[in-house]
Amino acid sequence: MESCKRHGVHSVPEGGIDMAVQSMPGMQTAVLKPMSLQEAWLLRAGREAAAVPVAGGSLLRTQWENGAALPPYLLDLRGIPGLADIAADSEGVLVGSQATLAAVKRSKPIRERWPLLHEAVGTIGGPGIRNLGTLGGNAASSIGDSLPALLALEAGLLWYDGAGLAEQPLDEWLDERRTSAEPERRLLAGIRLRESRSEPQAAGGWHCWRKVGRRESFTPSLVSFAASGTMLPGQG
Numbered sequence: 058m059e060s061c062k063r064h065g066v067h068s069v070p071e072g073g074i075d076m077a078v079q080s081m082p083g084m085q086t087a088v089l090k091p092m093s094l095q096e097a098w099l100l101r102a103g104r105e106a107a108a109v110p111v112a113g114g115s116l117l118r119t120q121w122e123n124g125a126a127l128p129p130y131l132l133d134l135r136g137i138p139g140l141a142d143i144a145a146d147s148e149g150v151l152v153g154s155q156a157t158l159a160a161v162k163r164s165k166p167i168r169e170r171w172p173l174l175h176e177a178v179g180t181i182g183g184p185g186i187r188n189l190g191t192l193g194g195n196a197a198s199s200i201g202d203s204l205p206a207l208l209a210l211e212a213g214l215l216w217y218d219g220a221g222l223a224e225q226p227l228d229e230w231l232d233e234r235r236t237s238a239e240p241e242r243r244l245l246a247g248i249r250l251r252e253s254r255s256e257p258q259a260a261g262g263w264h265c266w267r268k269v270g271r272r273e274s275f276t277p278s279l280v281s282f283a284a285s286g287t288m289l290p291g292q293g
Contacts, residue, residue, distance in 0.1 A: 088131045092138075094217045097244055101132055102219075108132045110244060112155045113189030115182070116198055140193075140246065143167070149252040151215070154193025154245040158203075159184070161192050170255035173264035173285050177206035180268050193245050196227070199234045205283035206266060213249040222246055254285065262287050 089108065091097035101108045108130035111117055134140060140155035145166045152161060158178045161167055168175045181187060181195065181202045195201030196214070204227075213224040227248075234241070256262030264285040 086127050086129060086131060088133050090133045090136050092136050094137060094244055094246060095219075097132055097134060097137065098217065098219045101242075101244075104130055110134055110197075112191045112194050113157065115186050115190040116194060116201075134244070147252075148249070149255065150250045152192055152248045152250065154197075154215075154247050155191050156193070158182075158187040158190050158192060158195065162187065167250075170252075171210060171250050172256055173209060173266055173283060174203070174206045174250070176264070176266045177203055177268075177281075177283065180266075192248060196248060197241070197245050199231060202268065202281055204231070205281045207248065209264070209283040209285045210250055210254045213251070214245060215247040215249060216243040217246050218243045224249060256285060256287075 089100045091100050107128055109117070109128045110132045112135055135155055140153040142153045143156050143160060143164045143166070144151050150166050150171070158181055161178045162175060178187070178192065182190065192203060195203045196207060207227055212227045214227055214230055215222055215224050256264055266283050267281070269280045
């Protein structure tokens with residue numbers, strides 16, 4: 058814990074993930090709280106798989122309750138400025154990795170231009186999960202229910218590698234994860250939605266989203282399907 062204190066990191070902050078750790082007596086886990094991506098990278102250096110990036114912690118808590126071991130370090134990214142923002146620009150929208158599912162659901166640009174994602178995030182868990190869970194965490198899990206919608210929208214992942222930010226197509230990253238047992242060392246900063254994949258209704262945009270689970274809501278899906286496209290004139 059001394060190394061945490063030297064970096065100005067507190068082990069008993071507030072929020073969902075801290076409550077999850079505190080609810081498991083006997084667990085010796087340090088919660089590292091960096092204030093920038095660079096600091097997060099330095100804190101994780103040398104710890105690698107022992108330091109798990111986390112925000113709301115909804116998926117991790119489920120895993121722990123099912124018997125998974127708690128890591129020695131949790132890297133809480135919620136204090137990094139800008140990572141919870143949903144920012145529109147000339148290229149489309151950049152959703153910060155710490156933007157909650159509820160915030161994505163409320164976002165006017167998402168609702169109007171990427172309604173497929175708007176619909177999909179509304180089916181992930183219940184309100185409590187959406188208030189804690191983040192789009193970045195859901196995608197970075199590589200099993201999240203948002204992935205079919207993000208794939209249909211040809212989303213990109215914005216990664217920080219210690220030197221700077223670089224974007225990678227989501228489908229390319231998923232292919233890499235399927236063939237690699239190594240943990241992802243980069244830090245997810247955001248998810249890019251391109252204007253070219255937006256869905257202007259006046260231009261014939263359409264989408265389809267289906268999620269099949271054991272119950273109507275509040276459960277992980279068995280199968281999810283997403284599609285997005287544009288109907289050309291004369292094809293209706």
